[in-house]
Amino acid sequence: MQEKSRRLALLALVLVAFALALFKASSWHFGYGFRLPEPVLQAAVPVPAPESKKFRRGMRGGANPVPSGRLEPHLVSGIGRTADAVSLVELKDGSVRAFWRAAGRGGAADAAIISAVFDPAANSWSEAQEVSGRAATRRSLRRQIGGVDDPVATRAANGALWLFYGTDGFAARRSSAIVLMSSEDEGLHWSAPRRLVTTPFLNFGTRIKAAPFVYADGTMGLPVQHQFITRFPEILRLDQTGKVIDKQRLASGGRAALQPLVLVRGEKEALALSRAENAERRVLSMATDDGGRHWQPAQTSGLRNPDAALAALALQDGALLAVLNDPERGRESLSLQGSVDGGASWRELTRLEEMNGLGNAGLAKSQCLEVTAHLLRSSDPALRNADAAQLSLRLAAAGPQVLRQGGCHFEFSDPAMIRTGNGDIHIAYTWNRTFIKHLRIDQRWLTQRLKEPQ
Amino acid sequence: MNHTDWLGLSGFALASLWPVLHLPYIRRLDTLRRLLFAAAGYVLMMVPLFGLSLAGWLRGIIGDLSLTTLLLLGSALYARLNPAATPLWDARERASLLLFISVMALMLYPFALGWGPLDPYRSGYGSIGLIVMLALLALWALRRGLALLPLAIALAVTGWSFACYESTNLWDYLLDAPLALYALGATAGGLLQQAIRRKRA
Numbered sequence: 001m002q003e004k005s006r007r008l009a010l011l012a013l014v015l016v017a018f019a020l021a022l023f024k025a026s027s028w029h030f031g032y033g034f035r036l037p038e039p040v041l042q043a044a045v046p047v048p049a050p051e052s053k054k055f056r057r058g059m060r061g062g063a064n065p066v067p068s069g070r071l072e073p074h075l076v077s078g079i080g081r082t083a084d085a086v087s088l089v090e091l092k093d094g095s096v097r098a099f100w101r102a103a104g105r106g107g108a109a110d111a112a113i114i115s116a117v118f119d120p121a122a123n124s125w126s127e128a129q130e131v132s133g134r135a136a137t138r139r140s141l142r143r144q145i146g147g148v149d150d151p152v153a154t155r156a157a158n159g160a161l162w163l164f165y166g167t168d169g170f171a172a173r174r175s176s177a178i179v180l181m182s183s184e185d186e187g188l189h190w191s192a193p194r195r196l197v198t199t200p201f202l203n204f205g206t207r208i209k210a211a212p213f214v215y216a217d218g219t220m221g222l223p224v225q226h227q228f229i230t231r232f233p234e235i236l237r238l239d240q241t242g243k244v245i246d247k248q249r250l251a252s253g254g255r256a257a258l259q260p261l262v263l264v265r266g267e268k269e270a271l272a273l274s275r276a277e278n279a280e281r282r283v284l285s286m287a288t289d290d291g292g293r294h295w296q297p298a299q300t301s302g303l304r305n306p307d308a309a310l311a312a313l314a315l316q317d318g319a320l321l322a323v324l325n326d327p328e329r330g331r332e333s334l335s336l337q338g339s340v341d342g343g344a345s346w347r348e349l350t351r352l353e354e355m356n357g358l359g360n361a362g363l364a365k366s367q368c369l370e371v372t373a374h375l376l377r378s379s380d381p382a383l384r385n386a387d388a389a390q391l392s393l394r395l396a397a398a399g400p401q402v403l404r405q406g407g408c409h410f411e412f413s414d415p416a417m418i419r420t421g422n423g424d425i426h427i428a429y430t431w432n433r434t435f436i437k438h439l440r441i442d443q444r445w446l447t448q449r450l451k452e453p454q
Numbered sequence: 455m456n457h458t459d460w461l462g463l464s465g466f467a468l469a470s471l472w473p474v475l476h477l478p479y480i481r482r483l484d485t486l487r488r489l490l491f492a493a494a495g496y497v498l499m500m501v502p503l504f505g506l507s508l509a510g511w512l513r514g515i516i517g518d519l520s521l522t523t524l525l526l527l528g529s530a531l532y533a534r535l536n537p538a539a540t541p542l543w544d545a546r547e548r549a550s551l552l553l554f555i556s557v558m559a560l561m562l563y564p565f566a567l568g569w570g571p572l573d574p575y576r577s578g579y580g581s582i583g584l585i586v587m588l589a590l591l592a593l594w595a596l597r598r599g600l601a602l603l604p605l606a607i608a609l610a611v612t613g614w615s616f617a618c619y620e621s622t623n624l625w626d627y628l629l630d631a632p633l634a635l636y637a638l639g640a641t642a643g644g645l646l647q648q649a650i651r652r653k654r655a
Contacts (some may be wrong), residue, residue, distance in 0.1 A: 010601055010608075011593075017608035018589040020615040021624075028580035139505055142459045144514025169514065197621035200566050200575050201631050203517045230568030243622050245580070249573045 028245060030237065032291030033216035034264040037316070038421065075380040076116055076125050076428065076436040077102065079393050082401075083114070083436045085150035086428040087211065088418045089161060091186045095119050096418070096426050099131065099151040099163060100436050109134060113151045113165050115187060118438065120424070123381075125438070131190060137167060137179060140192040145169065149176055152208050153187075157218035157240050161187050164208050164222065167195075175204045178224070180242050196244050198236055204228040206236075209309060210261030211418070213270070219245065221292065223260040223272065233260035233274050235292070250274075250286050251298040257284045258307075263314040263343075267291065271314075271343050273322070274298065277307050281327040285343060303337065303346045306330055311417040313425070319450050322346065323415040323427055329356035334412040334429060336441070338450050349449045352427065352439060355410035368408035369399050372432075375410070379437055398434045412437075419443075458518075458620045465519035466509040467499035468527045475534040488535050518621065520630040521613045522555065522606045547602035549644055550595065552637040554603055559634035562625060578623035585611070585624070 077083035081102040088098050096118040103111040112133035117126045131151075138145050149166030156162045161183040169175030179193040198206040205228025212222045215237070222236040237246035250272055251257045257274035264270045272286040272295065285301040288294060303310075303322060308331055310324035320339040325331045334353040337346045358371065376394050377383050383391060402410060415429040423443035431437040455463075471492050474480065480491060499509045519527075529542045566575040577584040588611060592604040610627040613619065619626060629637075 006601070007596065010604055011596055014589070014592045014596065014604050014608045017612045017615070018585065018592075021585045021611045022582065024615045025580040025582050025585055135505065138510075138514075142455070142463060142506070142510050142513070144506060144511045195620055197517075197619075197623060197626060200562055200578075200623070200625050202515075203621075226568065228567065232568050245622065247573070247576055247579070249571065249576075251571075 030215065030219050030239075030245060031217045032293040033267050034270055034291060035214040035216050035218070036264060036267065037314075037419070072123060072381075072440045073379050074118070074125055074438045075376075075383070075394070075431065076100075076118075076128070076438050077114065078128050079397050080104070081112075082397075082434055084430040084433060085209075085414050086416045086430065086436045087150075087152045088416050088426055088428055089153040089155060090418060090420045091117065091161075092159075093186075094421060096420060097153065097161075097187050098125075098416075098428055098436065098438065099153050099165075100428075101148065101150060101165075102128075109147050111147045111149070113148055113163070117187075118426070120420075120422075120440070131163065131187075132165065132181065132193060137193050141167070141179065141195055143195075146175075150207065150209055152211060154212045154220070156182070156220065156242075157214060160184050162212075162220075162242065163187075163190065164196075164212075165193075166207055169202075169204065175202070175228070176207050177203050178206055178208050178222075178236075180238075182242065194242065196236070196238075196242075198224070198244060198247065199226065199228065201228065206234075207259075209259040210311075211416075212238075213262045213264050215292065216267065221262060223262050225258050225260065227258075231258060233257045233272070233286075235260075235262070235272075248292075248295070250295050251284070257286075257298050259309055260286075261310070261312055263312055263320055265314050265318065265320075265342065271320070273301065273303070273310065273312055273343075275305055275307055275310055281306055283310065283322075283324070301343060301346075302339075303343075304328075309414045311415040311427070311429075313417050313419055315419065317447075318342065320346075321349075321417065321425065321446075323352065323417050323429070325413070329354075331411045331413050332356040332359065332409065334415065336427070338446075340450055349446070352429075353410075353412040355412075359405070359407040359409040361408065363408045365403060368403060369395060371408065372398055372402050372410075379431065379435075394435075398432050401433045458618065461524075461618055462513055462518040462620070463500055463507060463509040464496075465524055465527070466512040466516075467496045468524065468531060469519065470499050470509070470512070471495050472527060472530055472534070475531065481537075485536060492531070492535060516632060517630065518619050518626065520633060521610045521618070521627050522551070523630055523633045525602075525606050525609055526551075526633070543602045547600060549641075550600050551603045551606055552640045552644075554591075554606075555629050555633060555637035556641040558625075558629055559638060562629070563631075563634065575623065575625055578625035580624075588628075 081104045083100050083102050086100040099115045101111050102114045113131045114128045115131045116128040134147050146168035151165040153163050163181050166176045178196045181190045181193045183190045197203050207225045210223045212220045218240055220238045224234050226232050233250040235248045239245045257276050260272050260274040262270050262272045268291045270288050274284045276284045280300050282300045283303040283305045284298040286295045286298050304327045305324050306327040308325040312322040320343055322337045326333050332355045335351045336349045338349045339346045373395055411432055413430045417427045419425050425441040428438045500507050533541055562574050588607050592607040595603040614624045614627045
């Protein structure tokens with residue numbers, strides 16, 4: 001009798017458990033289709049033209065000058081810590097907030113997520129402030145972490161700012177996971193970080209790099225990379241509270257498609273681009289034409305890249321932009337490329353950085369530092385007329401990085417790119433593993449440049 | 455401390471107690487003293503030292519333990535604290551659960567970690583198919599006279615429904631990597647023993 005009662009009680013427990021689970025699962029649905037970016041509303045803020053002849057030449061596309069070519073560089077990050085992995089997001093007042101990872105001599109263990117705001121009217125960056133770090137993240141998550149990693153900022157459907165960043169486990173980046181924090185006041189204050197569980201094996205090996213996109217139902221797609229044992233690109237889907245509700249594999253392991261980003265081209269069309277370790281030295285692309293329900297297998301695109309991080313953007317007129325390194329020049333050059341045929345073909349719109357060839361030119365250390373000083377002056381208006389003492393601090397930080405391989409090697413990497421409400425394109429990237437550099441490009445110049453014949 | 459952190463940290467506090475309760479000195483204590491010792495050990499594991507508890511250090515390496523692991527840990531600790539009491543589950547019950555975990559682990563981990571284009575982990579995000587499959591399995595196990603397996607499945611599914619952990623994926627409530635390794639080892643060992651016995655017979 002007792003055994004029978006026990007079995008009945010267990011049966012009741014099982015039935016109640018599954019009734020609850022089915023109720024929860026039935027309320028957990030989402031659709032496919034993309035939300036298009038907000039249209040450009042504000043008038044473009046005039047951007048002061050740069051003084052450097054070299055940059056003017058670059059923006060005017062060499063032999064084909066464009067009247068309103070504009071580019072205003074700034075070094076965003078401060079001195080004393082190396083900076084990398086920048087992410088940009090537009091604030092409600094039209095300013096741009098940047099986030100990046102800064103590390104001191106302790107490397108990953110003392111890395112922190114830093115933020116600063118660019119005021120387009122004043123054409124200047126605010127002082128950088130720490131948003132989160134290893135100790136604060138460890139305390140909030142109530143678990144040991146090895147360090148903090150790449151931040152990615154975005155605006156959620158409810159209007160809040162969301163900041164994702166990676167945390168390394170005991171196996172460094174192979175064991176990385178993603179955490180999320182949010183801000184209701186445009187980044188002045190942040191919630192405690194919350195961990196996203198994205199893989200079944202110890203939650204190891206999910207890294208974030210590219211900006212999220214929004215589905216038509218307000219849920220968010222987060223392009224990520226799985227990198228534990230095998231490497232493949234995925235899309236995590238988050239509901240409006242930031243909970244993971246789905247994940248979708250874009251390519252199976254072995255294709256070595258890394259750091260995917262998604263360009264929304266229409267309500268049903270999107271293109272995912274991914275850097276890759278392939279002999280062709282080309283970016284891989286994966287397309288969808290059913291709102292993200294299915295993604296076509298990875299194909300080699302026409303975009304050349306030496307397996308380095310890239311940033312890309314879809315404009316409202318259908319044109320695509322990408323910022324990336326050139327495979328023949330390594331990371332010593334960085335170019336802005338455009339496509340007007342949906343990514344079938346790409347052409348360079350302007351070279352943002354070009355320091356190729358100096359590495360093996362046999363420059364003496366003093367000559368290399370002279371070149372670096374010149375580059376620093378042209379990278380920030382505040383340094384343009386700076387005295388030697390002011391410049392020396394920056395040079396002391398950048399010099400060892402440029403000289404670290406014995407030659408004179410420059411490196412421009414990890415780009416991020418957004419389009420703000422006034423149509424301007426903001427690009428930021430890691431400048432010689434030392435600083436974050438920011439450029440602003442006027443959409444009128446860009447539109448004209450895209451229309452020019454090849 | 456929110457409930458997901460408490461449950462996650464408690465799993466490691468309980469897991470740490472299990473080997474300690476096997477120490478010869480502890481085994482000589484009476485039940486009340488063992489209970490007091492276990493309670494003190496639990497508190498020690500949970501109290502933050504220099505900003506982080508010992509359980510938090512382990513949690514940072516392994517991640518949260520599944521509810522199935524907690525059920526087995528709870529049963530094992532009960533047996534350690536009450537050596538005179540009848541074990542909660544007999545060998546058949548335990549073997550059935552470990553076989554189930556082994557099969558699920560083989561279905562999940564290789565594919566979720568990138569072997570092939572399919573990702574079974576995705577089904578843990580509210581897939582009706584996975585829930586129905588687990589329900590049928592639990593009912594079948596009940597009909598076969600098993601209790602531990604349906605209890606473990608029901609516990610995992612209920613925990614997922616109430617979001618007891620920070621994970622939103624049902625698989626994380628059913629099994630975890632340490633449990634999968636233990637289950638695979640125990641199941642393989644059991645099958646090997648059976649084969650040896652048959653050969654000798």
